[in-house]
Amino acid sequence: MMNEQENNIQDENLEELNQQEPPENQESEEELSPEEKLQLELATAQDRYTRLFAEFDNYKKRTAKERVELIQSASKDVLHKLLPVLDDFDRALAAMQTAADIESVKVGIDLVDQKFRKTLALEGLKEMEDLVGQPFDAEYQEAITAIPAPSDKMKNKIIDVVEKGYFLNDKVVRFAKVVIGQ
Template sequence: MAENTVNEEEKNVQGEETTKEQVEQPVAENETTQEENTEAPQEEVQEEVAEVDALKAEVQEQKDKYLRLYSEFDNFRRRTAKEKLDLVQNANEKLIGELLSVVDNFDRANDNFNEEMDAKSVHEGAVLISKNLKSILEKFGLTPIETEKGDAFDTDIHDAITEIPVPEEELKGKVFDVVGKGYKLNDKVIRFAKVVVGAK
């Protein structure tokens, strides 16, 4: 009987130990899991912080690049506007320089003019100055629009100032008379030839 009591007590002690081990083991596992869980969020937070820092650096880099480009474009725009203004202001510099020789010729003619000069010499001087002027203008691309009586009326180069009835059938709807010569500058009409057209 005493032996049975001892055996039961041993079994109870063993049972208690087993229960303690079973209780302690899950507690230990829970502690390990909690530690892992604590480490995992910290790593995630560190990764997110690193990613945010990288994005901030990229945004700053793009901002700096934008500011540099904007500054360069602004400088380019100002420089181009200044060059355009200079070009407009000085576009005729070369032409004016060439025309000064014509002005000089007129001045010389006026200085040498007197009442004793005959009409022929005055006319010759005027013709020379006119040729000089025309040659300079031709050098800069100015060409006259050649229009004669009987030419077909062309609205691209002619400006009809009036229409008159004409007896000749072949002149109806065509140029009857040239009142003012037209001119082109580098193939662009800068003054239309003023003409009288025969009425149809």
């Protein structure tokens, strides 16, 4: 949509340039020699080229600036959404130091964990499903070691997950670190 707007602006500017040529020059062109007419056309074309080049340069600078601002504001939005979770962790840590009942602390930590995971899921983060027993796939997992398979069924399959893998909007942001059977 932005490119379409830019094209419309450039078209309007070209039309304005064409309309700005004084009618006196058009009448006097009949009196000019062919070389002078060509020089005048060349000067007009060069002027248009210079203006278009300047507009394009301004467009590139503006889009680069907008891209940087978008990246900065995106991380700002995510951090703003994570601040309540950080507050909950602070309250849980304070409650742990004075709590006599460990069960209530566990429940509180579970609630903070659920809130944190829900916030990350809303931002597009998705945990890779349970991988144990699945065939090894190098596109999604990283094999850190291979051990003898406990059965023939487990050969070239994942035996253990050392570190979970995650997707962000269906792109791998962290490969799962797994142990495979040989």
